[in-house]
Amino acid sequence: xxxxxxxxxxxxxxxxxxxxxxxxxxxxxxxxxxxxxxxxxxxxxxxxxxxxxxxxxxxxxxxxxxxxxxxxxxxxxxxxxxxxxxxxxxxxxxxxxxxxxxxxxxxxxxxxxxxxxxxxxxxxxxxxxxxxxxxxxxxxxxxxxxxxxxxxxxxxxxxxxxxxxxxxxxxxxxxxxxxxxxxxxxxxxxxxxxxxxxxxxxxxxxxxxxxxxxxxxxxxxxxxxxxxxxxxxxxxxxxxxxxxxxxxxxxxxxxxxxxxxxxxxxxxxxxxxxxxxxxxxxxxxxxxxxxxxxxxxxxxxxxxxxxxxxxxxxxxxxxxxxxxxxxxxxxxxxxxxxxxxxxxxxxxxxxxxxxxxxxxx
Numbered sequence: 001x002x003x004x005x006x007x008x009x010x011x012x013x014x015x016x017x018x019x020x021x022x023x024x025x026x027x028x029x030x031x032x033x034x035x036x037x038x039x040x041x042x043x044x045x046x047x048x049x050x051x052x053x054x055x056x057x058x059x060x061x062x063x064x065x066x067x068x069x070x071x072x073x074x075x076x077x078x079x080x081x082x083x084x085x086x087x088x089x090x091x092x093x094x095x096x097x098x099x100x101x102x103x104x105x106x107x108x109x110x111x112x113x114x115x116x117x118x119x120x121x122x123x124x125x126x127x128x129x130x131x132x133x134x135x136x137x138x139x140x141x142x143x144x145x146x147x148x149x150x151x152x153x154x155x156x157x158x159x160x161x162x163x164x165x166x167x168x169x170x171x172x173x174x175x176x177x178x179x180x181x182x183x184x185x186x187x188x189x190x191x192x193x194x195x196x197x198x199x200x201x202x203x204x205x206x207x208x209x210x211x212x213x214x215x216x217x218x219x220x221x222x223x224x225x226x227x228x229x230x231x232x233x234x235x236x237x238x239x240x241x242x243x244x245x246x247x248x249x250x251x252x253x254x255x256x257x258x259x260x261x262x263x264x265x266x267x268x269x270x271x272x273x274x275x276x277x278x279x280x281x282x283x284x285x286x287x288x289x290x291x292x293x294x295x296x297x298x299x300x301x302x303x304x305x306x307x308x309x310x311x312x313x314x315x316x317x318x319x320x321x322x323x324x325x326x327x328x329x330x331x332x333x334x335x336x337x338x339x340x341x342x343x344x345x346x347x348x349x350x351x352x353x354x355x356x357x358x359x360x361x
Contacts, residue, residue, distance in 0.1 A: 005030040007038055010214075010302065011332050012184075014325035022325040024259070025308045026214055033198045033253075034301040037216045038333070040192060040255030045336035049186040050356035054344035055156045057326045058163035059180040059262070061171050064326075065344070070161045071096050074122065077150040077157065081129065084147035086139040090125055094118070100165055112169040116232040119158055126154035145354050152357075180319060182259040184328070187356040189254040198253075198299065199292040204275055206297030208266030211315055212304030215260065217253040225250075226282060226296055235277050239285045250295035259304060261322060263315050 010026040028034055043049075057063055071094050078090045099118050102111035129151045131137035140151060167178040207227055209215065229237065265271035279289040287294060306313040310321055330339040342352060 007034055008334050010038075010041070013329040013331070014322070015327050015329045016324045020325075021329065022321060023309065025305045026259075026302045027305055028214075028302045029300060031201070031301070032195070033201060033216060033299055036192055037253065037255060037257070037301050040190065040253075041257070042255075042333055042336045044186045044189055044255040045331060045333065045338040048338055049189060050353065051328060051331075051338075051340050052156075052183075052185045052187060052353070053328065053340070053342065054349065054353075055160060055183060055185060056328060056344075057180070057182055058160055059167040059178065060323060060326060061164065061167045061178065062323055063164075065160065065164075067096050067100065067161060067164050067168060070157055070164060071099065073153065074157045074161070077153040078125075080150040081147060081154075084143055084150075086129070086143055086147065088129055088139045092121070092125075094122070099161065100168065110169070110173045112165070112172060114162065114165040114169065119162055120232065122154060122158045126151065126158065129154070145358060146350075149350060149354050149357065176263065176315075177265070178262065178319075180261040180322070182261060183256075184258070184331070185256045186254075187353060188359065189256050191252040191254050193252055194250065194295075199295065201299035202292045202295045202297045204279065204289060204296055205266070206299065207275065207278075208264050208271065209260035209262070209298055210264045210300075210303065211260065211262065211313070211318070212306050212309075213260045213264075213298075213300055214302030214304065215258045215298040216301045217250075217256040217258075226287065226294060227278065230278050230281050235281050237281075249293060257301065258298070261315075261319065 007028040007030050010028060012024040012026070014022045014024065016022075028038055054065070057065070074094050078092065078094075082089055099115055100112055101115055103113065129137060129139045129143075131140055140148060143151065163179065163181065167180060170178045229239070282289045306318065310318050312318065327343070328340055330337060332338075342349065346352065
């Protein structure tokens, strides 16, 4: 249980290939941000927004959308973008052995290390092609709807691969620290502005996420965040030397949410050391570690009732159950509900998403 007063409960029905059902029960925490997030979520359910099932379960090593699948999708989108003749040519091809290497990387001597330089390059292609909110690139403006869909995929696939690769490495290095998560994102989800009081829910300590914790939205800005850059580039990196083009604070949120299915590392010495190094890195790059307006971390809006949902709070059992049910069938609150009968492997799924991207609510 989340403890304290709750605003509502959210139920997520997951199914497996046999159509057996696993229901996740979420207690919504009582806060001003939670109330606005819950209202936004109810709008998504009421108006039947499209749930992005091709960007939902991240960091599950045995999932069908594994590293090989993701790399194939990256190359497919690059090819489609080049054929669209936008005036931007990507002379690049990705193979899994280019992105994950058994060569030592920094202090990591165990294999399956992620090559961040290659993923940074992929993300830079996306930034160049799309531009930023309110300042879309000329390439994006001249692209047809299929090309725009593929441009967007570069960003999603980049982050999806990074999440998978982290768990893939942890599988042999420290299996208990794999990082599975569930991202519930709806296409064209209406955004709402964060208010000053919401910044109180951010901060370096909120980088640590609880097992079953529910966190509002994903960063809606184009670019990397401070914690991502620190982890990708290292403690000696400097913002002025980034491969990616921008660091942006979060100013908006939506009814989207993340569920953390990994263990909370906050009480462990390795994480305490890492966060101390992050504070030093922020200062070296001209940032105030105590400035909550940087929107570092993850504002929590709910907590999965693990006992009601799984009958246990043991992460190994929970992961095993989730691995058999990586398909969202429906979501409901006290006020609204929605059923999602489509699947990311549908032959016409790209067209389904393009239609959703073009629709207005």
